[in-house]
Amino acid sequence: MWSLHCLSSGFGAESEVLLTMARQGVSLSRPHYSVFYRQAAPMGTTAKEEMNKFWSKNAKLSRPMSPHLTIYKWSVPMMMSITFRGTGVGLSGAISAFALAALVLPESYPHYLDLIHSLSVGPYLLGLAKFALVLPASFHTYNGIRHLCWDLGKGFRIPEVYRTGYTVIGLSVITSIAVAFFL
Known part of the structure; x- marks a missing residue:
């Protein structure tokens, strides 16, 4: 009881906290944090109630559910x-698939290359297939260079953004045609 008397004679908020802890039988020699979370107030509503309140309010105000991509004007x-982003995901998936195939398939790369040659695919169809494989890689490469220029702080004005976008598209198509039909 003497310790309670000593604590109650102190001044300020610290003495009030210590007095409360002493009354509850909390040991002051070791950290005891239960005092702080015992007094947490329970939540008044659940997440489901809050969600229902949100949707009811939006329905009452005749707000749309969510803006859809079709309401935006598509731009370069x-x-x-x-x-x-799509070519990045596609290329990483393709690289992973080819690496996994190299580990799992029983034959080596030259065997499968000979298999493709033995199909007697016409040169235009083979060129089209090479074009389809090279276009995403060249686009992602050139657009990655464009992003590196942005990291340097260059090309942020809207006309420059459009001009570099058209340049990336043009270079990607030219590179893909060159690789597909001349290599």
Whole structure:
């Protein structure tokens, strides 16, 4: 009881906290944090109730569910961004698939290359297949260089964004045609 008397004679908020801890039988010699979380107030609503309240309010105000991509005017920067992300995902998936195939398939690469040659595919169809394989890689490479220029702080004005976008598309197509039909 003497310790409670000593604590109660102190001044300030610290003495009040210590007095409360002493009354509850909390040991002051070791950390004891239960005092702090015992007094947490329970939540008044659940997440489901909050969600229902949100949707009811939006329905009452005649708000749309969510803006859809069809309401936006498509632009070159928007398409370049979406395509850049898509080619990145596609190329990483293709590289992973080829690496896994190299580990799992029983034959080596020259065997499968000879298999493709034995199919007697016409040169235009083979060129078209090479074009389809090279186009995403060249686009992703050139657009990656464009992004590196942006990292340097160059080309942020809207006319430059459009000009570099068209340049990336043009270079990608030219490179893909050159690789597909001349190599």
